[in-house]
Amino acid sequence: MIKLHDKYFKPFISAKEIDDVIQRLAIEIAEDVGDEIPVFVGILNGSFMVVSDFVKKYPKPCEVTFIKLASYEGVKSTEDIQRLIGLTQDLTGRTVVILEDIIDTGNTLAEVHRIFENEKVKSLKIATLFYKPEAYKKDYKLHYVGIEIPNKFIVGFGLDYSGLGRNLPEIYQIKETQHMTNLVLFGPPGAGKGTQADFLKEKYNLVHISTGDVFRYNIKNETALGMLAKSYMDKGELVPDQVTIDMLNAEVEKNAGAKGFIFDGFPRTNAQAESLDKLMDSKDSQIDAMIALEVDDEILVERLLSRGKTSGRVDDADESIIRNRIAEYYDKTAILKDFYSAQNKYFGVDGVGSIEEITVRLSSVIDEL
Ligand code: AMP
DSSP, X not given: OEEETTEEEEEEEOHHHHHHHHHHXXXXXXHHHTTSOOXXXXXXXXXXXXXXXXXXXXXXXXXXXXXXXXXXXTTEEEEEEEEEEOOOSOOTTOEEEEEEEEESSSHHHHHHHHHHTTOXXXXXXXXXXXXXXXXXXXXXXXXXXXXXXXXXXXXXXXXOBTTBSTTOSSEEEEOOSOOOEEEEEEOSTTSSHHHHHHHHHHHHTOEEEEHHHHHHHHHHTTOHHHHHHHHHHTTTOOOOHHHHHHHHHHHHHHTTTXXXXXXXXXXXXXXXXXXXXXXXXXXXXXXXXXXXXXXXHHHHHHHHHHHHHHHOOHHHHOHHHHHHHHHHIIIIITTHHHHHHTTTOEEEEEOOSOHHHHHHHHHHHHHHO
C-alpha cells in the first residue's frame, strides 16, 4: 500500500501486465496500419509512459507527437478541458492514432475530436491503455482498448493524484474504506468466545458477529433461515456453508461504517475462511488475526453442561450433543489454525482462568497487532 497526499492506494495492475498489454496493442495496431507511416499522438501529461513504451515496441517506422490537455482536479474528472498545447504540425492525409493512458468520462476524448475536426487526416483511430466502461458517457468509438477497469480512481504509470504518482511503474487503485481491525475469535464450543467478545467489542469499538447468535435469533423469530438452521444445530452439526456465508455477508453489510469486526463462530470451514477473505478484500480490508482460546475438552464439557442448566440451549443440554459439537470442531474447524498460521495470523491464548485474566491475555495480543 502507498500514501499520496491524504489518500491510500493499493497495488492493482503490475508492471509486467501493463507491458504485455502494450505489446499486444503495438502488434494489433501495426497489423491494421500496414505499410503506412502512422503519426502517434500522445495526450499529455498522463500518456507519456504509454507512448514511450508503445513506440519502443512498435515494429515499424512511425512518427510521434503530443498535445497537452488538462482535465483532472484531484480525483475528479472535470468537464472543463483546457487545451494547453495543440497540434503543432500539419497532419493532412496522415493516419493518426491517438494514444491515451486512460479513457473514463470521455471528456478529454471529446476535446481531441474537436481538435481534429478541421484537420484533413486520412484516418483517426483511438487507442487507450485503460478504459472505464462504467464511467464513459460519450459515443466515440474506441478502436484499441488495453484493459477495462472498474470505475475507481487509479494512479501510476503516468497517472497522478494531484501531481504525485506518475513515476510509479505499476498501477495503484484508491482505497476507499477507512482502516478496520478484524479479528476471528476462535476456539471450541464453551471456550468463552462470546463472553470475551463482549469485553473486546467495547474496548476496541468493534462490531461482534456471532453466527450462532444470528442463527438462534432467526430460530426464535421463526424465519426461513432459522427453520433451515435448526435441524443442523439441534444435532450439533454445522449449517451448510453457503447458507452460513450468505448470512455472514449480510450481517457485515448491515454494519457498513464499522471500525472492524470480531467474528465469533465464523469461519468454521476452509470455504468459509476463503469467502471471508474475499469479503474483506472487497472492503479494501483484511483479517488481522485469528485469536484462539485453548481449553481442554473435559473442562469444555463441564462448562457447557452447567451453561445448559440456565441457557435453555438444546445443544447445551445433552452430553453426547456437546461431544459431537467438540468433535465437529476438531474434524472440520481446527484445520483453520493451519489456514491462518500460514499467513502468520494465528495466536493461541490459554482459555483457562478467570474471565478478567483471559481478557488481559487477549488484549495483549490485539495491542501488539
Ligand atoms: P455456536 O453458538 O458458535 O456454538 O454455534 C451453534 C451452532 O450454530 C453450531 O453448532 C452450528 O450448528 C451453527 N453454526 C454457527 N456458526 C456456524 C458456522 N460458521 N458454520 C456452520 N454452522 C454454524
